[in-house]
Amino acid sequence: MKKLENKNVFITGASAGIGKACAYAFANEGSNIIMCARRKEKLEKIADNIKNDFNVDVDYYILDVTDQKAVEEKVYELSKKYSNIDFLINNAGLAKGLNKFPDDKIDDWEDMIDTNIKGLLYVTKAVLPIMIKNNAGHIINLGSIAGHEAYPKGAVYCATKFAVDAITKSLRMDILENNIKVTSIDPGMVETEFSEIRFYGDKERAKQVYKGLKPLTAEDIAETIIFCATRPEHVNINELVIMPKSQANAFISYRKND
Numbered sequence: 001m002k003k004l005e006n007k008n009v010f011i012t013g014a015s016a017g018i019g020k021a022c023a024y025a026f027a028n029e030g031s032n033i034i035m036c037a038r039r040k041e042k043l044e045k046i047a048d049n050i051k052n053d054f055n056v057d058v059d060y061y062i063l064d065v066t067d068q069k070a071v072e073e074k075v076y077e078l079s080k081k082y083s084n085i086d087f088l089i090n091n092a093g094l095a096k097g098l099n100k101f102p103d104d105k106i107d108d109w110e111d112m113i114d115t116n117i118k119g120l121l122y123v124t125k126a127v128l129p130i131m132i133k134n135n136a137g138h139i140i141n142l143g144s145i146a147g148h149e150a151y152p153k154g155a156v157y158c159a160t161k162f163a164v165d166a167i168t169k170s171l172r173m174d175i176l177e178n179n180i181k182v183t184s185i186d187p188g189m190v191e192t193e194f195s196e197i198r199f200y201g202d203k204e205r206a207k208q209v210y211k212g213l214k215p216l217t218a219e220d221i222a223e224t225i226i227f228c229a230t231r232p233e234h235v236n237i238n239e240l241v242i243m244p245k246s247q248a249n250a251f252i253s254y255r256k257n258d
Ligand SMILES: NC(=O)c1ccc[n+]([C@@H]2O[C@H](COP(=O)([O-])OP(=O)(O)OC[C@H]3O[C@@H](n4cnc5c(N)ncnc54)[C@H](OP(=O)(O)O)[C@@H]3O)[C@@H](O)[C@H]2O)c1
Pocket: 012, 013, 014, 015, 016, 017, 018, 019, 036, 037, 038, 039, 040, 042, 063, 064, 065, 066, 091, 092, 093, 094, 095, 115, 119, 142, 143, 144, 145, 186, 187, 188, 189, 190, 191, 192, 193, 194, 195, 197, 218
């Protein structure tokens, strides 16, 4: 029997990118998938594909993680079907804008803080009682190299990922006695919808981010998350930093056309 068979995995932001790749990767391991995001048609399609290809349960919820009341309600709803959440993948997140601080838009700051910090907190707070009751669980947070080293034009995005790092570390201490693992996955460049969202739908500008190098794929990250999720019971990966071979840090990348 596979280690993740029959496990219940709740993934936030599963309609695209890393969250979507995680949904397929865990389903491939035999896990039941509970997904949420704001775009219904994307979730619907992923759920249909998973149902067709894998013999697992799939549920999805249209949920904006910044809406605390809605988070509470949906988690209550799913708790009626799933007596435990074995894994919570706190993945929903975004960057908006890449400007020098004086040119940043306050609305973008609100979006990033509300989603990356407050959304992650709301979901974790709602799911934790289920894990604590079962004395088991694993929370995997999507941090970033932006949470290790601040870069220019990224004050607020970096701040949100520094916050994820702090929450991950503090939470791990607070729930040590509850037999719950807490891991942070901190990627460098991953080609997803991330840059398109950051540049307000400008696909050409988004493409430039990855020009001349081979970025990570969402599947690379999902595979790494599966690795963390399948360590022996007594082992926890606290944090895992992963980058494309040609990226040294947030500042230095080697590009073929440089
Ligand atoms: N790509 C990178 O280079 C990179 C590097 C380091 C860390 N990360 C982190 O990895 C995570 C996933 O990013 P990605 O690269 O996979 O980006 P992506 O392709 O843009 O996917 C982001 C996902 O988050 C969901 N989402 C955004 N706001 C939400 C909200 N308020 N409520 C619910 N879901 C929401 C989106 O779905 P809907 O729009 O349908 O709601 C989407 O499914 C993020 O936390 C990001 O900060 C990414």
